[in-house]
Structures are given as C-alpha cells and as structure tokens.
Amino acid sequence: MSDKEIVAEMRADISDVRDRFLTQVNIRRLVLKADSFPVFSEQKIITSKRRNKWIVIYKADKKSDLKASEFKFILVCTASFLDGVHAFMVTKPYPDFKRDWGLAHFSPHFFARYRLRFHVDKTGMDLKKHFFRKNHSFFCDFQKDTAQRVITPGRRMFGTSEQGVALGIIRSAYAISFKTFITSDMLRGDQVEHFPWVESNRHTVTDSFKTMRVLKALWPFKKKNPFKR
Numbered sequence: 001m002s003d004k005e006i007v008a009e010m011r012a013d014i015s016d017v018r019d020r021f022l023t024q025v026n027i028r029r030l031v032l033k034a035d036s037f038p039v040f041s042e043q044k045i046i047t048s049k050r051r052n053k054w055i056v057i058y059k060a061d062k063k064s065d066l067k068a069s070e071f072k073f074i075l076v077c078t079a080s081f082l083d084g085v086h087a088f089m090v091t092k093p094y095p096d097f098k099r100d101w102g103l104a105h106f107s108p109h110f111f112a113r114y115r116l117r118f119h120v121d122k123t124g125m126d127l128k129k130h131f132f133r134k135n136h137s138f139f140c141d142f143q144k145d146t147a148q149r150v151i152t153p154g155r156r157m158f159g160t161s162e163q164g165v166a167l168g169i170i171r172s173a174y175a176i177s178f179k180t181f182i183t184s185d186m187l188r189g190d191q192v193e194h195f196p197w198v199e200s201n202r203h204t205v206t207d208s209f210k211t212m213r214v215l216k217a218l219w220p221f222k223k224k225n226p227f228k229r
Contacts, residue, residue: 003174006088007101010077013048018073020046021056031060043129053078055087055129057136074136078128084108087128093176094140094157096149103175104138104159110166114181118163135161140176143167 001009025041041058048054057074065072075090086107093102111127114120122130138159142148157176159166164186168178 003103003105003172006079007103007174009050009052010088010090010103011101013050013052013054013077014075016048016050017046017054017056017075020048021058021073025058027058028066030058031063031066034060034063037061037063040133043133045125045129053125055125055132057133059136074132076128076132078125085124085128087111087132088175089132091138092140093174094142094151094170096151099174101174104140105168105171105175105177106166107177107179110178110180117181117183117186134163135166137161138166 021044024044024046027041030039030041038059038061043055043057046054046056055074055076055078059072059074060066077088079086079088084107086105089104089106091102091104093104106128111131114131115122115127120127120130138161140157140159143156143158151170151173153170153172155170157168157170159168159176159178164181164183166178166181168176168180171177
C-alpha cells in the first residue's frame with residue numbers, strides 16, 4: 001500500500017476506533033478522579049470493523065481537557081507485512097507539513113533496536129504499547145541543513161521524544177519513516193551530525209495529537225458527546 005492509501009484506510013477507521021475505545025474506558029471518571037496530571041488511560045488494543053489493530057491511549061494534561069477531548073488521543077495503527085508488524089502514528093511528520101493528515105512510520109527493526117537499547121523485556125504488541133506509552137510525542141526536524149526546507153523523499157530526519165531520539169527519513173509527502181531509536185547519550189556519536197542543536201531541543205516536545213486538530217471535524221459523534229454533561 002502507498003502512504004496515501006494507508007492514510008485513506010486510517011481515516012475510514014478513525015471514528016469507529018474512537019467509539020469502540022469509549023465503550024471500554026470511562027474518560028470522564030479518569031480525569032475527574034485524577035490527583036495529578038498528566039494522566040493516561042489504560043492502553044487498549046482496538047480492532048476496527050476493517051480488521052485493523054490500533055493502540056489507543058487517552059491523555060489529559062488538566063481537568064479542563066475534557067472540553068477538548070477530541071484532540072487527546074494517541075492513535076497508532078498496526079499492520080502486518082512480510083518482514084513483521086509495522087506501526088503508523090497520526091502526527092505531523094516533518095516541519096512545514098501542510099496536509100490535514102500525516103503519519104510517522106515505525107518498522108519492526110525500529111522496535112527491535114528500542115528493545116535492545118532500553119532493555120525492555122517485552123515483545124510484539126506489548127513492546128509497542130510500552131514504547132508509545134512513553135514516547136507518544138515527537139519534535140521532528142531535518143538532521144542537517146535545517147535552513148533548507150525542501151521536502152524530498154529520502155531526506156534524513158530525526159524526532160525527539162521522552163526517552164531518546166528516533167532517526168529516519170522522509171518517506172513521502174504524507175509520512176516520515178523512523179528506522180532506529182537511540183539513547184540521548186548516543187547522540188554524542190556520529191549518528192546525528194548536529195548534536196548541540198538536537199540536544200537543546202530534546203525536551204521541546206509537541207504532543208502529536210494536538211497538531212492534528214482537523215480530527216475534530218473527522219470524528220463526528222453519532223450520539224451525544226460522552227465527555228460533556
């Protein structure tokens with residue numbers, strides 16, 4: 001499938017996945033009963049009507065987030081290919097992204113490297129759930145020549161998150177493909193050419209789901225909005 005086809009498949013799934021998740025998790029209770037923030041829901045594996053498996057997490061940074069709950073979902077769709085299970089997260093994949101939907105692609109090799117370097121004793125979907133619970137947001141930019149904003153497939157990119165740095169390339173006009181994940185200490189090697197700039201932005205992380213505000217229009221509630229009373 002092309003990235004454009006993957007985006008179309010995910011768009012067709014999104015409302016169904018959201019509604020199924022809400023039948024399993026009481027978001028309102030989670031937020032109102034929270035003693036501290038941010039607060040995360042239990043991770044759920046949701047199988048859509050189209051038989052796609054999604055990892056879905058809800059996050060709230062404050063109680064008032066209930067009023068904007070459409071924007072607070074961490075959404076990761078998984079798909080099996082010949083080389084294993086790949087993951088696709090709804091996000092803004094590169095600077096100056098203008099489309100309404102974008103993807104970050106994570107290969108099986110990416111998760112193998114993460115498991116090895118962070119000593120995570122999990123495999124399969126449990127490993128992916130563990131990764132996205134800790135690394136659900138990425139600040140993405142070009143690895144070098146940052147003044148040149150040309151979007152070219154194959155151009156080297158990076159994405160900083162809570163635990164480290166993902167390295168990859170622009171995959172298409174719709175997506176970035178992350179190939180491996182390294183610790184912050186490894187940045188002092190040759191894998192990232194502009195270490196000082198990357199390090200200074202390591203904690204400047206933008207929540208991926210907040211960049212996709214168009215989702216509000218794409219997720220019409222079939223019934224009364226369950227978040228509001």
